[in-house]
Amino acid sequence: MKIALNAISEEKIQHTFFIDEQSFEKMLTEKPSSFSLQEASLECSLSKIGERVYISGNINAEFLVECSRCLTLTTAMASDTFTYVFIPVPERWENDVELSAEELDVVFYHGDIIDLTDIIIEQINLLVPLRILCRDDCKGLCPLCGKNRNEESCSCEASLGIGGFAGLKDFKIKSKS
Numbered sequence: 001m002k003i004a005l006n007a008i009s010e011e012k013i014q015h016t017f018f019i020d021e022q023s024f025e026k027m028l029t030e031k032p033s034s035f036s037l038q039e040a041s042l043e044c045s046l047s048k049i050g051e052r053v054y055i056s057g058n059i060n061a062e063f064l065v066e067c068s069r070c071l072t073l074t075t076a077m078a079s080d081t082f083t084y085v086f087i088p089v090p091e092r093w094e095n096d097v098e099l100s101a102e103e104l105d106v107v108f109y110h111g112d113i114i115d116l117t118d119i120i121i122e123q124i125n126l127l128v129p130l131r132i133l134c135r136d137d138c139k140g141l142c143p144l145c146g147k148n149r150n151e152e153s154c155s156c157e158a159s160l161g162i163g164g165f166a167g168l169k170d171f172k173i174k175s176k177s
């Protein structure tokens, strides 16, 4: 996911990167626990003005994430746009690196290589859906026996009487005093 600086000029160039599960995991030091990436594509345009490299584009990704209710692995698609500016690592940090407000997404580059790995990881992490249902009417897991109620019914609620957990309402914790 690297581009040589001298391949970028004032004229915009287009690049598309494809990332699959294996190549994404290679970018990471630790495998994510809450999702796996199926595939992602990143279309971007790059241009260079002075020492600054501007990159903007869009990312589309397909994830496998656990359903928030029943924990079944579910496919989820997501996409977004992004803009970054790459500037050379300052030789000394005392040097004022003036960054205006609209350039907050600043990435430093070293030498003559633009490395997109970190922004790809960042974009993919931003896209991971936080809450997803395997289907709109997912019934979730039974809190008592843990069965997936989409797949099989259990008799837990029935054994507690009508109203589900109503039988627990008189439950009191005895203090030791």
Ligand SMILES: [Zn+2]
Residues within 6 Å of the ligand: 067, 068, 069, 070, 071, 072, 133, 134, 135, 138, 139, 140
């Ligand atoms: Zn579900």
Ligand SMILES: [Zn+2]
Residues within 6 Å of the ligand: 142, 143, 144, 145, 146, 147, 154, 155, 156, 157
């Ligand atoms: Zn149950």
